[in-house]
Amino acid sequence: MFSSKSFYTVAVAAVALAIPVLGDRNFRVINNCPEGINIFVNGITLGSLSANGGSGVVSEPDDFSGVFYTNANGGNQNGFNTLRAGFEGNGDYYFLVVDNNHFNTEISIRPERPEFFGQFCQTIDCGGIGCEEAFTSFPLYFPPPSNFAPTPPLYTCPPYPNGSGNGYIITFCPNGNFPVPPFPPVLGTGDKGGT
Numbered sequence: 266m267f268s269s270k271s272f273y274t275v276a277v278a279a280v281a282l283a284i285p286v287l288g289d290r291n292f293r294v295i296n297n298c299p300e301g302i303n304i305f306v307n308g309i310t311l312g313s314l315s316a317n318g319g320s321g322v323v324s325e326p327d328d329f330s331g332v333f334y335t336n337a338n339g340g341n342q343n344g345f346n347t348l349r350a351g352f353e354g355n356g357d358y359y360f361l362v363v364d365n366n367h368f369n370t371e372i373s374i375r376p377e378r379p380e381f382f383g384q385f386c387q388t389i390d391c392g393g394i395g396c397e398e399a400f401t402s403f404p405l406y407f408p409p410p411s412n413f414a415p416t417p418p419l420y421t422c423p424p425y426p427n428g429s430g431n432g433y434i435i436t437f438c439p440n441g442n443f444p445v446p447p448f449p450p451v452l453g454t455g456d457k458g459g460t
Contacts, residue, residue: 289327290354291377291432295320298370298438302337308344317441328354332362333435338443340369348372348391348399350435356410357423359433361391361399368394373439376422377432384414386422393444 296302296314304311306323314321323333332349334340340347346367351360359374373390380386391399398418408415415421424431 289431290325290329292323292325292333292352293320293432293434294323294333295434295436296438297436297441298337298443299441300337302335302370302437303342305334305336305342305344307331308342310342314437326354327431330354334372335370335437337437338369339367350374351403352433353404353407356407357421357431358407358415358419359389359422360404360419361389361396362403363391363394363396363399363401365394365401368444370437370443371439373436374420375434375436377434378422378425382414387420389418389420390439392440 294304294314296304296316296319298316300316301313301319302316303313304321311321311323313319325331330353332344332351334344334347334349336342336347346364347369348364348371349362350372351362352358353360359376361372361374371390371392373388375388376386378386380388389398390396400418404419407419410421410423422431422433
């Protein structure tokens, strides 16, 4: 169960329901991993989600900036060795940041607003080290909002003119499994050289 006052869980399995503090932007977090996972936002634990579909909603101010991640499968509470789902509220930007030394879980981000003009509100997914839809470090610059989408791996999804549709669905293990760890490097062939 999530203990954060801005997080409530949807009635799933044995996950209890808590009352949210409503904000302007909702982040629905789904755990499709084969085991329960802890969820962190900016280093603060929100609690855990049950395996195979456990979900909850985080409600934040419209200008929220931060990252969601888990320490499952070798990740850390401080965010190192994790794939992180990032958001920059002042431009409705969203992105993924991958640690090039370790990959703990696949993550997808899907805006609640449908994709339009082929460039805004795209679903993004990172399934391993080296994925093209993720930064290898946090972006340092966010361009001012415009009629043109930013260059990936930075994405944007402006809300409808009435302000609706500006939430996101963050899914951990969208394929239902943790990533398979890479095989260790081959250190040699056993050939001693010589003739």
